Amino acid sequence: MKILAAMSGGVDSAVAAARAVDAGHEVVGVHLALSRMPGTLRTGSRGCCTIEDSMDAQRAANIMGIPYYVWDFSERFKEDVVDDFIAEYEAGRTPNPCMRCNEKIKFAALLEKAIDLGFDAVVTGHYAAIREDEHGNRELHRAADWAKDQSYVLGVLTAEQLKHCMFPLADTPSKAEVRAEAAERGFSVASKPDSHDICFIPDGDTRGWLAERLGAEPGIILDREGNKVGKHEGAAAFTIGQRKGLNLGIPSVDGRPRYVLDIQPKQNTVVVGPREALDLAEIAGSRFSWAGLPPADAATPFACHVQVRAHSDPVSALAHVETGELIIRPDVPLNGVSTGQTAVVYVGTRVLGQCTIDRTVSAAPLAAH
Template sequence: MRVVVAMSGGVDSAVAAARMVDAGHEVVGVHLALSQNAATLRESARGCCTIEDAGDARRVADVLGIPFYVWDLAARFREEVVEDFLSEYAAGRTPNPCVRCNERIKFAALLDKAVALGFDAVATGHYAQVVERPEGRRELHRAVDPRKDQSYVLGVLDEGQLSRSFFPLGDTTKPQIREEAQARGFYVASKPDSHDICFIPDGDTRGFLSGSLGEQPGDLVDTEGRVVGSHSGAYGFTVGQRRGLGLDRGALDGEPRFVVGVEARTNTVVIGTRDLLGVDAIVGGHARWCGPAPDGVAKVGAQLRAHGEEYPATAWADGDTVHVRLAERARGVAPGQSVVLYAGTRVIGSATIHKAFAAPASP
């Protein structure tokens, strides 16, 4: 097969490219230029997609003897991921930009361009597994290394995208990948991993939002509507947050307070006690299925964060709406996050959370 390997300049995509070559595919390495102002050197271990990263990817391609190109997707990344990130926070929601990037850039823009150029598939360095069934259907599964498993952020792939995707690292642990890279003579074998949000290399999400959206002073209120503090922008808060609330604790009863709601329309942040955070009912939209959608009510595992725990649950679909009932309550579930559904290690699909609440007790 003719395969494009997305090469970020890190160790994972380097080994992914090498394994696709070893498997006998005709491989071309592609580095995605996603920043419109890429720095010459990395500012920290958090970011990626710099000119230096492109150079690291090119050196690996040279070692492997494969063609290498840089594809400029910066404008589309800005529109589809960064602007979406800002608009979601401005609306009082908490998005996951890695999920959005996989959906709209790596397995839409990149894959579409690759197919248009005559390639058969795209491979990446994500830690996940594709299992091909005897009837030819492909399934997305968790990686064998639970600490590195990235199936959650891939839960937005539909069946057609999955049929053209390879994840060569899913059967290997991260230490083994570094050892393999060292044995292959890759310069990036000991390169630090990037962390958090790639377009916020300093990790200061609130600072990034403030610089982009401007200060918008508003009130912190309790669940009775009493003003207990102030803020410089409701977009800087998310459900479940405890730190950085700026409360006058002398005016409280000493019990910790958390964000329990963000009301963008009134620019108000609602705080409350820990017990108000527990939810067991989730309604989501923008359903994405990695295979057939659930038929009726299905027993599933539900994961609510990229590296969060999996909750036993039941789920059913109603068109583009997905309903999930957790067997136990979860805390800090915010609109805008993704809920990803599993059957064992298999990813069933995902939805974007619209609301989460404590379901009324059965009579």
């Protein structure tokens, strides 16, 4: 097969590409230039897709003896990921830029270009597995190493995209084994730290970054009863469930900490309350997709597990589709979940599908969203 290996400059993608070469495929490496500041360098484990990462990827490609290219996707990345991130915060939602990047860049723009150029599939270093059912239909599953499992961020993949994806690290028992293999192959990235945080905010100061782009107009903080309990310097910088940095001038009557319950950007108001007020009995989204074949009868509630963050534990739930929404009702209330986040639905180890959360229903009437 003719394979395009997406090489981020990290150890996982380098080893994934090497395994594709070992399997006898015709492999071409490509690094995606996503930053609009080409002089940007990596700082420790923060950020990704920098000049340094590009050079690391090229060194690995040279050792493998495969062609290597850099594709400039910076404009598409800005429009589909960065601008979307800003717009979601401006609307009072909490987006997941990694999900948008996988959906719009790595498995839409990249895959589309790869197929147009005659490639059969795209290889990445994600820890996830593709299995086939008894009829040969492809399904997305968790990786063997649950501690490194990345199936959550791939929940946006469609059945058609899964036909052209390869994840060679699926059955690798641990990240340590991948690093050991990279060292044996002579890859300089063998001990390179994993990237974390939002790649286009490498210093980790999301609040400051947003303030520069959205402005920071002072406003008030209210409790659930509508009483003023503090002031803020800009509602867009807050997230649902946030506890720190609230600077409340009036303590709660019971002395317990308060959390952000709601963000009202039009009123420039933030609402706070007790932790239990964050409990949600239902989440739903009209922007949903299936990772492979959909349920035979999605209108009938079916048992599943839902995961709302990349590293959170899955929660048992019932889900169904009604009036154009994927509606998920967890058996135990979810806490601190915001609109804009992604809910990924699993049946066993299989990723069934996902939705971007558009609305939530509180377990406590006073905290209704």
